[in-house]
Amino acid sequence: MTLRCAIVGSGNIGTDLMIKMLRSDKLQLTALVGIDPDSDGLARAKALGVDAPHQGPDWVIDHANDFDMVFDATSAYVHVRYHKKYEEAGMTAVDLTPAARGPKVIAAVNLTEHLDAPNINMVTCGGQATTPMAYAIRRAVDRLPYCEMVSTVASKSAGPGTRQNIDEFTKTTSTALREIGGADTSKAIIILNPADPPIIMRNTVFGALPEGTDHDAVLESIYDMEKSVSSYVPGYRLKNQLVVEEGPYNTPGGLVPHRVVVLLEVEGAGDYLPTFAGNLDIMTAAAMRVGEAIADHREGDAA
């Protein structure tokens, strides 16, 4: 089944998603909707033969009959105002902002859990990169008392939506580490680095390992997860060997003797911004996985 799709938001994420969606045989992109007629994203859309209105989310509501799905790449603030309208208009919304109105989906962990939900939240780029590792640690231990992630992205790859919603980024990411990753307590940190040439997106996951943990099982589970994520984000990789460091560490989830340190790099595919912007890539690749899974699911229902 081919689903008719609109992308709202012609910034970095929306434009990158457009380029990926044009390659899909399950998701048919018919409009990239922005608010600035002079934006680079809308110009790209026109050049690629995609309808590029600049009347914002209201345009999508007005043309709801033309779309099965809307991918929202605006900002948490905008999504909070529109998510009900999308639902009422009968469109499934895939939310690429940290608004977190619908159930959260991390492509490598719970892709197929919410395929019938009217609104699916893609958490954050850092969440897509690190929640799989929290989950990988958790499935190898009895208990993950605390998990922490640090995401560093190049300043050039963080658009105004991210910058104005930085608390939403950390809160939503932190919640995903618990709800989907399985940690009892969590923290998320984001850093913007302006170095030129821009740095490739980096993510570090620290997992608290309680007494009696089988460290080898934890490491093996993490290596397996690296393979799962890199199957749809080819630039996703462990930058260094995994290390278990000795504490003790007085974490919010209690005192633990060790921590595992997972040093990740996410190199982008270079679809819109250059390859340093792995943060765009992991988000848009995950959203594509969700969109295509929904298309497959509906085809299954129809058949």
Place this chain on the structure above:
Amino acid sequence: MSAKAADYRLIDSTLRDGSHAISHQFYAEDVIRIVEGLDNAGVKVIEIAHGDGLGGSSFNYGFSAVPEKELIAKACETAQQAQIACLMLPGIGLADDLREVRELGITVARIAVHCTEADITEQHIKVAKELGMEAIGFLMLAHMNSPEGLVEQALLLQSYGADTVYIADSAGAMTVEDVRRRVNALVGALEVPLGVHAHNNLSMAVANSIAAYEEGAKNLDGTSAGLGAGAGNCPTEILAAVSTKCGIETGVDPLALMDVAEDVVRPIMPRQQVIDRAGLLLGYAGVYGSFLLHAERAAERYGVPQSEILLELGRRKVVGGQEDMIIDVALELARKHADQEITG
């Protein structure tokens, strides 16, 4: 100099920046004694938080021994005349943290950000203002931006409602001339007052602070006995003594500040703040001062020289908050050393 006392404001950050030097292991009795001492000496603003700001307690920056909000409550209860300030970095702390500490009695919020990323502070500065706090925009690692670039960033902070703008020499990397040029440009462009936060990695902290004041930065930061990240901060008691000798009306008592440094702070310092090789390298290579102790631990753990870690962090243009990269660099260096042994 014809400065009046009202011009000069000293903000003491012993209980925030000093927290780095003791790996965030402050206890309630330390807080009470330091606040009492500074308050008696006439310090008008005392800053307290985890070294990396509200919410900084973490694997990445080190866990606080005592939850910072308990310590903040103690500081607010103890102070008689001083205002109690906090610091937060968007991306690490939350606007919700500001709401909580406002309830505890914090009246000054410093919103700190890398010196090129001011636009991530808008929501936090606005929340601080809505809560009725003084909002100070705080541009870190200011040596990494030009005077013109800093002006652009400072104007953003001012436009969000910042009551005061600070530049922080977080790597202790600036010379007197570096400070003068930046302060001069900022004072000329801003309507709000300016402040300078100096570190002593190049032994320039006091001289830079005095130069900043002469150029028009009326807010200066210090920590008692220089307790702080890297080779330490501008020592409050020395700054007060030198300012007084320069004829500046400071409103603080240098002798009382010397007593706090000697009798209260030095006894709890795990080591005195000296400019050893690692500290000097931070200033020389322009590396965030808080990396010092983390790099020392990683060097020990992975058997690589601390100085190599710091220099590589400088080459990578790592910014404040990227402490995880210390492990990354140490592992890479360890691998490189192992390869060399095999091939050599």
